[in-house]
Amino acid sequence: MTDRIIAQGLGWTIARTDVADTLVPYGQSPVRDDGTQNYGWIDLRNRPDLVSEIPELRKSQGLGELVRAMAAPASQVMSGGCECSEFARDIDPPISVGGFVTVMFRDVERNRSPDTFVTLAEYLLAGIEPTDQHNIGFEFIVEPLKSFFGHEGCFGLMVKPFGSGANSNQAWAAFDYAASALARSLTRHRRQRTT
Template sequence: MATTIITQGQGYTIARSDEAHSTVPYKPSGYGGRSRNHGYVDLVDQPELATFIPEAQRSAGLLRLLQTVNKRGSSFLTCGCECGLVRRKTPAPDGSDRYIGSYIAIAFRQPDRNTPDRIYKLAQALLGHINGSQKHHISFEITLVPLLDFFGHGRCCILHINASGAGHTDQQAWSAFDFACNSLATATDQLNELPESTPLFTGHQLLFPRVSHPLKASIPA
């Protein structure tokens, strides 16, 4: 997926992809070996079903995020997710040698709201409601991803959020990742509380404010 960075700062990057190659919903598929895409699962107004998502069974934070985004009355939905432990060949500058990599795909439930401009403002708004942590090493790489089709409504744009949590042990990495997901869930709740006519992002909010010990974010080519 070729990407272009739009903006970045300490602990975050927002980029856009120029390639549309997938649709929502999508069917299960295998990647080879043990890796598998389990396919789209409709959680809209059925947040309790998130407990059956294999990826969510690895992380309490990811489970809460899926349930929050898809809860009854939410303006948003999730289109997919993944998470897993990655060990670094070379430790990061802070000394951490492992992290949890992930992606969580989020979109508006109303198809006509999933335009590049509105999805970009959603990315900014989410980052504007997420604070850094004195305890956990977290970062966010957010990509605006075009789709060939969204539930039969044609081309649109959604967010792929790569939330990362790093540490010196597996437990530290998973704890940081849970914190990152919980922060996203709280941010989603705050956006859902806004009146419908209120802009999600006005341009006056800081992105990812009060970051402490951030990880350098990057978007792979």
């Protein structure tokens, strides 16, 4: 496995891996030993109304907003998978919430170059509003896909917002802010065209 950092700054990283972990579509998995389950891929393209049916997205309003923005009819991208969870850390602040959405373009040919996803990560970062109220961070990992609707040689972008706080409520609020900020960044040019 080779991971390499492409760009990094305070609170954000853009990296690339050569490990292919994602395929679209994919089926439901059995329940894991810890009680969690992958429910399988649901086609949300042009169906933002279905986001509320995704069990992983019921945990976070912000992550739901991000996936809803990807599912909108005007979107050029789509989601391939998502998850979020809380975990304790040995540093201050002690509680963190992390999550991910795997993003790819709806047009298969736009998924052929990893550079396209570096540009997408830079675009998303450029539209995120700074905050003094939340402790947030972002990772963007360009990854090869196992398969994209049967097409080989495609890539995707794992978008990973993070939030942390002194307690669970603060950490989830920070995470929701980070994920919502990504949704606003993704749709900022769509909103400008309608005004």
